[in-house]
Amino acid sequence: MTIxxxxxxxRNGSTRAAGRLLSLVESTRRDEVLAVVGNHPVRVIGITxxxxxxxxxxxxxxxxxxxxxxxxxxxLAVDPSSPYSxxxxxxxxxxxxxxxxxxxxxxxxxATRGHLGGLAExxxxxxxxxxxxxxxxxLIETVGVGQSEIEIAAVADPAVVVLNPGAGDAIQAxxxxxxxxxxxxxxxxxxxxxxxxxxxDLHAETDAPILKxxxxxxxxxxxxxxxxxxxxxxxxxxxxxxxxxxxxLSLAQSALRAHPGLDGLAAEVAEGRLDVYAATxxxxxxxxxxxxxx
Amino acid sequence: MTIxxxxxxxRNGSTRAAGRLLSLVESTRRDEVLAVVGNHPVRVIGITxxxxxxxxxxxxxxxxxxxxxxxxxxxLAVDPSSPYSxxxxxxxxxxxxxxxxxxxxxxxxxATRGHLGGLAExxxxxxxxxxxxxxxxxLIETVGVGQSEIEIAAVADPAVVVLNPGAGDAIQAxxxxxxxxxxxxxxxxxxxxxxxxxxxDLHAETDAPILKxxxxxxxxxxxxxxxxxxxxxxxxxxxxxxxxxxxxLSLAQSALRAHPGLDGLAAEVAEGRLDVYAATxxxxxxxxxxxxxx
Numbered sequence: 001m002t003i004x005x006x007x008x009x010x011r012n013g014s015t016r017a018a019g020r021l022l023s024l025v026e027s028t029r030r031d032e033v034l035a036v037v038g039n040h041p042v043r044v045i046g047i048t049x050x051x052x053x054x055x056x057x058x059x060x061x062x063x064x065x066x067x068x069x070x071x072x073x074x075x076l077a078v079d080p081s082s083p084y085s086x087x088x089x090x091x092x093x094x095x096x097x098x099x100x101x102x103x104x105x106x107x108x109x110x111a112t113r114g115h116l117g118g119l120a121e122x123x124x125x126x127x128x129x130x131x132x133x134x135x136x137x138x139l140i141e142t143v144g145v146g147q148s149e150i151e152i153a154a155v156a157d158p159a160v161v162v163l164n165p166g167a168g169d170a171i172q173a174x175x176x177x178x179x180x181x182x183x184x185x186x187x188x189x190x191x192x193x194x195x196x197x198x199x200x201d202l203h204a205e206t207d208a209p210i211l212k213x214x215x216x217x218x219x220x221x222x223x224x225x226x227x228x229x230x231x232x233x234x235x236x237x238x239x240x241x242x243x244x245x246x247x248x249l250s251l252a253q254s255a256l257r258a259h260p261g262l263d264g265l266a267a268e269v270a271e272g273r274l275d276v277y278a279a280t281x282x283x284x285x286x287x288x289x290x291x292x293x294x
Numbered sequence: 295m296t297i298x299x300x301x302x303x304x305r306n307g308s309t310r311a312a313g314r315l316l317s318l319v320e321s322t323r324r325d326e327v328l329a330v331v332g333n334h335p336v337r338v339i340g341i342t343x344x345x346x347x348x349x350x351x352x353x354x355x356x357x358x359x360x361x362x363x364x365x366x367x368x369x370l371a372v373d374p375s376s377p378y379s380x381x382x383x384x385x386x387x388x389x390x391x392x393x394x395x396x397x398x399x400x401x402x403x404x405a406t407r408g409h410l411g412g413l414a415e416x417x418x419x420x421x422x423x424x425x426x427x428x429x430x431x432x433l434i435e436t437v438g439v440g441q442s443e444i445e446i447a448a449v450a451d452p453a454v455v456v457l458n459p460g461a462g463d464a465i466q467a468x469x470x471x472x473x474x475x476x477x478x479x480x481x482x483x484x485x486x487x488x489x490x491x492x493x494x495d496l497h498a499e500t501d502a503p504i505l506k507x508x509x510x511x512x513x514x515x516x517x518x519x520x521x522x523x524x525x526x527x528x529x530x531x532x533x534x535x536x537x538x539x540x541x542x543l544s545l546a547q548s549a550l551r552a553h554p555g556l557d558g559l560a561a562e563v564a565e566g567r568l569d570v571y572a573a574t575x576x577x578x579x580x581x582x583x584x585x586x587x588x
Contacts, residue, residue: 030571039566124570174469175499205469237564244570245560249550251574256546266539270531272333276418276538277324280545284581 003029003036010133013103018133022108025125034125037132044127044138045228046156048181050172051143053162054188057215059139063105064218065225071136074106076127078120078142078151106135119151119250127155154246157239158183158231160224163202165195170202184227185210190220255287297323297330304427307397312427316402319419328419331426338421338432339522340450342475344466345437347456348482351509353433357399358512359519365430366398370421372414372436372445400429413445413544421449448540451533452477452525454518457496459489464496478521479504484514549581 001009001017003024009017025033045062047055059075066073110122123140130138142151152159161182163169173179185202187195190212199210209227213220256262265283268274295303295311297318303311319327339356341349353369360367404416417434424432436445446453455476457463467473479496481489484506493504503521507514550556559577562568 034569034571039569128569171465171468171499174465175471175473177469177471179469205465240564241557241560244563244573245556247570248556248560248563248573248577249547251570252550252578253543253547255574255578256543262539262542263535266535266542269538269542270534275328275333275422276541276545277328279538279542280549283542284546284549284578287578 003033007036007132015103015106018106018129019108021129021133022126025129026110026122030125034128037128039128040131040134042127042131042135042138043232044140044156046140046142046152046159047162048142048152048159048178049162049188050169053164053169054215055141055143055162058160058162058186058188058213058221058224059141061215061218061221062139062225065221066137067102067104072104072134074130074135074138075108076123076130076138076140077107077109078123078140106130106133119154119247119254121251121254123151123155124247124251151250153181154243154250157235157243158228160184160186160228161208162186162188163198164189165192165198167198167201170198170205174205179206179208182206182208183231184208184224186220186224187212188215190214191217252287256283259283259287261286297327301330301426309397309400312400312423313402315423315427316420319423320404320416324419328422331422333422334425334428336421336425336429336432337526338434338450340434340436340446340453341456342436342446342453342472343456343482344463347458347463348509349435349437349456352454352456352480352482352507352515352518353435355509355512355515356433356519359515360431361396361399366428368400368424368429368432369402370417370424370432370434371401371403372417372434400424400427413448413541413548415545415548417445417449418541418545445544447475448537448544451529451537452522454478454480454522455502456480456482457492458483459486459492461492461495464492464499468499473500473502476500476502477525478502478518480514480518481506482509484508485511546581550577553577553581555580 001020003021006017006021006024010021021033021037024030047059047062049055063073063075108126110120110126127138140152140156159181161173161178161184163173163185165187173182179185179202185206185208187198187202187210189195191214195212199212202210211220211223211227213224215221262283265274265279269276269279295314297315300311300315300318304315315327315331318324341353341356343349357367357369402420404414404420421432434446434450453475455467455472455478457467457479459481467476473479473496479500479502481492481496481504483489485508489506493506496504505514505517505521507518509515556577559568559573563570563573
């Protein structure tokens with residue numbers, strides 16, 4: 001099938017065709033696919049937080065809520081330990097199972113090959129494909145350690161940070177830079193001791209709205225959806241341009257970090273055979289001239 | 295004077311010539327200067343931490359200690375609020391005053407024009423010049439908020455993070471990513487209440503050695519110097535290559551963020567007229583082809 005035929009089949013409900021398109025944009029044929037699918041507006045909601053915070057459970061409940069509104073929903077899991085990509089807890093699999101046979105829900109893990117910081121290269125392209133296939137909402141899950149805050153901030157609006165009661169999660173979130181990118185903080189498992197204290201502690205660290213939820217019992221999910229809607233209504237051309245800027249810089253950083261010439265240039269600098277400015281120029285030039293950014 | 299003459303004069307003790315060379319490497323004549331000065335090994339010690347932690351006082355005491363060993367010392371202040379660049383506390387000025395007429399101590403603030411994250415572009419060049427002028431130790435001061443952790447990690451070894459007793463500094467340091475880059479943590483003003491608790495809290499967050507100092511009374515400075523020496527003795531070609539790699543990536547990021555074409559590309563992406571991959575490629579290509587990285 002041609003790309004046009006795949007798009008038509010996917011729009012007619014073929015999840016197989018949709019999956020094929022999502023694979024193609026991670027291949028050398030990305031540009032062809034992007035040229036066909038074009039550019040459609042779509043809601044992209046980021047869900048991040050430390051391992052075990054309940055991101056997947058929260059996502060399952062959001063999927064149910066959006067399906068209840070008649071919306072088509074796609075889930076992209078960048079987190080390599082996500083239940084959708086294999087490293088599952090049984091409970092998460094069972095919760096998501098409700099959606100597995102729903103043709104208006106697509107769940108996909110994103111390849112993170114060469115993912116050394118910065119935006120996983122396949123993510124913006126996958127968003128373009130899903131927007132073209134008329135998904136109304138895209139939920140992106142990243143694990144909130146290391147570099148994922150850059151990723152979420154670059155593509156998602158709002159970025160929802162899921163934490164648990166207790167000082168540990170709040171400190172980890174601060175360390176990982178998550179609070180800086182949080183548009184909304186959801187304290188999950190808020191029936192546990194210390195939730196109110198955690199809310200107070202976090203109010204000192206972020207201006208974002210802080211909600212208490214118990215995702216496993218579907219408590220607070222309606223309020224979370226409302227907070228997301230409030231945030232989306234405030235979107236503006238300036239915010240869209242800022243996200244585009246962050247995406248470009250983050251993809252550029254990914255490309256530079258993964259560049260095969262970097263280690264050789266660094267060795268030359270370390271040995272005193274090349275100055276760091278010449279090395280930087282060489283790296284940028286080479287990366288720009290490369291046939292593809294990936 | 296030619297650059298060769300300036301280097302000769304600076305080596306003969308002209309601080310004016312040294313200052314002129316340090317200005318030239320921040321100008322369009324950077325490459326000329328670098329070609330003349332060449333590449334000499336030098337110790338670069340980073341001092342970072344939140345505002346008010348006592349970085350400048352600690353640096354003043356380190357300068358005294360290294361001068362006591364007969365070493366020539368240069369201080370580069372990237373921190374725009376540093377006493378050397380004008381935003382001083384009177385006490386800091388007085389402490390540094392002891393060194394102002396010492397021709398074996400050079401104090402210099404580094405221009406941070408266009409410094410939007412990543413490595414301040416003048417820093418590696420200034421290090422090359424100071425190494426050629428036979429300074430034995432270069433102390434770099436950056437303020438530990440935002441992006442300076444990248445800077446310190448890229449050029450300094452070891453990176454010394456200066457904090458005060460109490461939970462506030464530790465949380466701020468964690469948020470700013472400082473603990474990740476800390477090779478040594480110095481708890482300054484350690485005669486205050488809570489210093490031991492802060493040491494215990496930080497041991498949970500970092501494997502770096504944690505020292506208690508009272509810089510204003512010169513307490514713990516000998517132990518800090520010893521910890522720096524221990525760290526330096528463990529240097530290796532691998533660590534040098536890793537620092538060079540971080541410098542190249544950080545300079546590249548600085549160049550990309552400051553690129554005049556970025557905002558236009560971001561606007562085109564936001565308006566759907568350009569895809570983010572094409573925008574990234576265009577940015578990289580243009581930055582690489584630009585005549586200079588600055």
